[in-house]
Amino acid sequence: MSDEILKIRGLNVEMLTENGMVQLVRGVRIDLKEGEIHGIVGESGCGKTVTAKSVMRLHDERYTRYSGSIRFGDTDILTIKEGDMRKLRGSQIAYVFQNPMTSFDSLFTIGEQIAEGIRAHSKLPKKEAYAKAVELLESVGVTPGEKRAAQYPHEFSGGMLQRAMIAMSVSCDPKVLIADEATTALDVTMQARVLELLKKLRDEKGLSILCITHNFGVVAEICDTVTVMYAGHVAESGTVSEIFHSPRHPYTEELIKNIKYELNSGDEDADPAPQPKSGEKHGGCAYAYKCKYAQDICFREKPPLRYVSDDHFAECHFTERRGA
Amino acid sequence: MSRYILKKVLGLIPVMLAATVFIFLMVKASGINPVLATQSGGRMSEEAYQSRLEKYDLDKSVPMQYVFWLKNISAGDFGESVKYKTTVSSLILKYAPVTVGLAVLSFLISQPLAILLGVWSAVKRGTLIDKLILTVTLLMFAVPVFLMSILVILVVSKNFPGYSYTGSYANFGEYLQRLALPAAVMAAHQVALITKITRSSMIEQLSSDYVPALRAKGLGEGTIIFRHALKNAIIPVITVSGIQFGAMIVGCVLVENIFSFPGLGKLIVQGVTVGDISVVQGVSLIVIAVFLAADLITNILYAVIDPRIKEQEGAYA
Numbered sequence: 001m002s003d004e005i006l007k008i009r010g011l012n013v014e015m016l017t018e019n020g021m022v023q024l025v026r027g028v029r030i031d032l033k034e035g036e037i038h039g040i041v042g043e044s045g046c047g048k049t050v051t052a053k054s055v056m057r058l059h060d061e062r063y064t065r066y067s068g069s070i071r072f073g074d075t076d077i078l079t080i081k082e083g084d085m086r087k088l089r090g091s092q093i094a095y096v097f098q099n100p101m102t103s104f105d106s107l108f109t110i111g112e113q114i115a116e117g118i119r120a121h122s123k124l125p126k127k128e129a130y131a132k133a134v135e136l137l138e139s140v141g142v143t144p145g146e147k148r149a150a151q152y153p154h155e156f157s158g159g160m161l162q163r164a165m166i167a168m169s170v171s172c173d174p175k176v177l178i179a180d181e182a183t184t185a186l187d188v189t190m191q192a193r194v195l196e197l198l199k200k201l202r203d204e205k206g207l208s209i210l211c212i213t214h215n216f217g218v219v220a221e222i223c224d225t226v227t228v229m230y231a232g233h234v235a236e237s238g239t240v241s242e243i244f245h246s247p248r249h250p251y252t253e254e255l256i257k258n259i260k261y262e263l264n265s266g267d268e269d270a271d272p273a274p275q276p277k278s279g280e281k282h283g284g285c286a287y288a289y290k291c292k293y294a295q296d297i298c299f300r301e302k303p304p305l306r307y308v309s310d311d312h313f314a315e316c317h318f319t320e321r322r323g324a
Numbered sequence: 325m326s327r328y329i330l331k332k333v334l335g336l337i338p339v340m341l342a343a344t345v346f347i348f349l350m351v352k353a354s355g356i357n358p359v360l361a362t363q364s365g366g367r368m369s370e371e372a373y374q375s376r377l378e379k380y381d382l383d384k385s386v387p388m389q390y391v392f393w394l395k396n397i398s399a400g401d402f403g404e405s406v407k408y409k410t411t412v413s414s415l416i417l418k419y420a421p422v423t424v425g426l427a428v429l430s431f432l433i434s435q436p437l438a439i440l441l442g443v444w445s446a447v448k449r450g451t452l453i454d455k456l457i458l459t460v461t462l463l464m465f466a467v468p469v470f471l472m473s474i475l476v477i478l479v480v481s482k483n484f485p486g487y488s489y490t491g492s493y494a495n496f497g498e499y500l501q502r503l504a505l506p507a508a509v510m511a512a513h514q515v516a517l518i519t520k521i522t523r524s525s526m527i528e529q530l531s532s533d534y535v536p537a538l539r540a541k542g543l544g545e546g547t548i549i550f551r552h553a554l555k556n557a558i559i560p561v562i563t564v565s566g567i568q569f570g571a572m573i574v575g576c577v578l579v580e581n582i583f584s585f586p587g588l589g590k591l592i593v594q595g596v597t598v599g600d601i602s603v604v605q606g607v608s609l610i611v612i613a614v615f616l617a618a619d620l621i622t623n624i625l626y627a628v629i630d631p632r633i634k635e636q637e638g639a640y641a
Contacts (some may be wrong), residue, residue, distance in 0.1 A: 088544030
């Protein structure tokens, strides 16, 4: 496989809230290889968005403390100056937000907003940037580009806005795209088209994509590798087929069982996902209270990171006992 | 856009009509007879009295008086002042420049300053700067205008004995010099409200979803704050700003008195005191017209800023 373009090691993010400093993610380890789509999956509040936003340093830095490292090529994102970070945002690393309806400024046309992003990173004159915006809209299937570019966000549907946002995010040919629940707010047919679009971008532009989702279906659809997160920790990480066929962490197992269950019966109350408490102090494994295999040791000791194969690891005391 | 403006202008007509009825009835209800009120008690022949009544249309029935008045004012004729023995229009033209100048100048000082302070305190919310801005502006708001006027006069005359409060209005430099102090006092009083509204509106905008999206595009904080967040935050600010401008025309009266300015405020107060009803009616109408004009401009600005507003209006047209 090719080189890692994004390497997250031991990432901790603490944020100041009304309840004091709260640790949102602990020791996160993620590798994104060039031209790969890597999924981060987990329920809401598990820290997947916190992790993704840390890659762009989008948290309010007055209230946030990072530690660990996020390497993008040769740069450690967590240590560079804000001014240098600003140059990376949008040009090297781009972000697609969950809710397209609220992620555009409603007082500017879509074309203006895409052109603005282009002009933030190049000396392109206004007219040419706008022409490029029209082209980009056409390329993601928002047609006719000329007319659409002159419209305001409220004249777009959610699906079109999300495609416009993707067009905007790739306008400066970034190396990494972070898609944060990019399909969650869309209806099912639109979801499929947006996923297709992401795949196409990866194939045509060699984009590396970090795909954040709570939906294992999305992972199965487009991801090559996946990281499962639980309560701010990485539970398990590996290639999609390995994770699907031989999950080594009981939480992954539960998640996979849940999608199968949902597909079969459509009963959503059947097994509500356990809610992790952010900031809760654990002596042992974060998942121990919910885990049906939990032993004494799980409550006492932090589980080690265990490699099952070269690129498949899980944080569990009993990775060997189950799976395969 | 022109349709939108036309609709808004047409919408003002019934309001203006209602205002004329209201002003007319208020003045009538006072029971003042302007002919008697301005003559030195009863030493007028019956004929002279009758002819004067006729001159001011006061011999007609009340509804007819209204109709005649309305006809005259729509032709730009506000009648004649019984006290000054000259047309109300010429009086208004003579007194308005002071009031309008005072209002415009203090508006031009207070609004940009207040918006900048509001943005600053929103960006720095929770810090010492934020608290300082809020406290100082609130303090200036809490001190009554007349008190601040007197204090300013005392301080300036002690430290700058050469400062001239007088001068003709024909010379623009002297005009500005006369207006500067009262305008500053009025501006200081107005800053608090707009600062607070800008601050809370900006805080709301800065925590919207589109702000991290703009940041993710690689835009600098300045662009995000002024080009995007402020533009979104400005609508409630403009609303209050427009009302404040209208209110200032009336609010000038106190300041005008303390700085002994010949303005509309002085004119209307005098008119009420001596029972000069054409003056009272005329000035009231002008003040209301200014209010409505400010409101019209506010409405046009809404549509210029927010593309959705025109369409919503269109939906109900």
